[in-house]
Amino acid sequence: MVSQHEFLAQDDPAFQSFFQPGATLERISTGYIWVEGPVWLDDISELRFSDIPNNRMMTWSEEKGTRVFRQPSQRTNGSAVDRGGNMVSCEHGGRCISRTGKDGTYEVLATHWQGKRLNSPNDLVVKSDGSIWFTDPPYGIISDHEGIRADSEIGSNNVYRLDPSTGEVELVAGDFDRPNGLAFSPDESVLYIADSGRARGHGFGFDDSRPHHVRALEVLDDTKLGASSVVADIDMVPDGLRVDTEGLLWISAVDGIHCYTPEGRRLGRILIPEVVANLTFGGSNGSRLFITATSSVYAVETTRKGAERA
Structure with missing residues (x-):
């Protein structure tokens, strides 16, 4: 697991609030x-x-x-x-x-x-x-x-x-x-x-x-x-x-x-230790961000939810 201060790069201080307090970047699956x-x-x-x-x-x-x-x-x-x-x-x-x-x-x-x-x-x-x-x-x-x-x-x-x-x-x-x-x-x-x-x-x-x-x-x-x-x-x-x-x-x-x-203003980045391919929101409340990156899948809890079609 990677702690917040290691995986977050902020351009705007508000970016920090997009993640649950104490949230960590977790590698949930690997070997690809x-x-x-x-x-x-x-x-x-x-x-x-x-x-x-x-x-x-x-x-x-x-x-x-x-x-x-x-x-x-x-x-x-x-x-x-x-x-x-x-x-x-x-x-x-x-x-x-x-x-x-x-x-x-x-x-x-x-x-x-x-x-x-x-x-x-x-x-x-x-x-x-x-x-x-x-x-x-x-x-x-x-x-x-x-x-x-x-x-x-x-x-x-x-x-x-x-x-x-x-x-x-x-x-x-x-x-x-x-x-x-x-x-x-x-x-x-x-x-x-x-x-x-x-x-x-x-x-x-x-x-x-x-x-x-x-x-x-x-x-x-x-x-x-x-x-x-x-x-x-x-x-x-x-x-x-x-x-x-x-x-x-x-x-x-x-x-x-x-x-x-x-409007095109970058708020921040989640830094991943492998080359990233894609992402999706999911989990029990729709706010867990799943990230696919080269050989692994990572996950982090956020305070956001993915937009759903009506």
């Missing part, structure tokens, strides 16, 4: 290659996450500890819970969006856009109307480390909206380099999307000429995106992100979790 895609399932009080290169999904709970949930897992990356309590996931290996029902049933929801196979869906969020918004960078096809090496059929890296009732996949943003994590504001008027273009992918290092920021895009008519602006420029490269009930952004980056206001 590259751990990603944490999602909390409230119905069963379990955290699921992916060990992508090992092609498996794991599950963790206070009562039972860590177990294998699915192997092989099609190198699943980001996941979320839909309106029915089912898990929807981005698969690098399957190059698709899938759904795992509460009863264990599995189905593929989308594999193509305009007749062309998706690159490697990376992360997603479910809107209150049930639509699934997801990013599709090439990280799962540029090498065999996180997916299966292949050429892109689409030729670009985009953000899409999937209507699960019709199966229609609609492009909502085509001007990103490598779109990654995403999250809606609490009232769903804004969609935040990370662009991790600076990170070239496994073994390819960094390209300083490419983007490393989070953009805020206006949501129009529930199905389209409008004007956008950069709200966080993170040199350490943003990856996953979540929004709490008061609209603050919690963004994973190489060195830890960065917390920003919607």
Whole structure:
């Protein structure tokens, strides 16, 4: 365990109040290659996450500890819970969006856009109307480390909206380099999307000429995106992100979790001793922050709660 004075870096004194008195950073599970895609399932009080290169999904709970949930897992990356309590996931290996029902049933929801196979869906969020918004960078096809090496059929890296009732996949943003994590504001008027273009992918290092920021895009008519602006420029490269009930952004980056206001002011960081991939809120009251970082999963109690879809 790591004490508060060791893992918190404050830009604003208020950041200290976002954590329970005496809160510690705890490593709750370890032994992975590259751990990603944490999602909390409230119905069963379990955290699921992916060990992508090992092609498996794991599950963790206070009562039972860590177990294998699915192997092989099609190198699943980001996941979320839909309106029915089912898990929807981005698969690098399957190059698709899938759904795992509460009863264990599995189905593929989308594999193509305009007749062309998706690159490697990376992360997603479910809107209150049930639509699934997801990013599709090439990280799962540029090498065999996180997916299966292949050429892109689409030729670009985009953000899409999937209507699960019709199966229609609609492009909502085509001007990103490598779109990654995403999250809606609490009232769903804004969609935040990370662009991790600076990170070239496994073994390819960094390209300083490419983007490393989070953009805020206006949501129009529930199905389209409008004007956008950069709200966080993170040199350490943003990856996953979540929004709490008061609209603050919690963004994973190489060195830890960065917390920003919607206006773009950084309040502080949670420093993690491994390269961070993603995060999610969960636990019995929704205020425990789970962080996936290279070989381990970490957790810390906060005074915040993740924003939920109405």
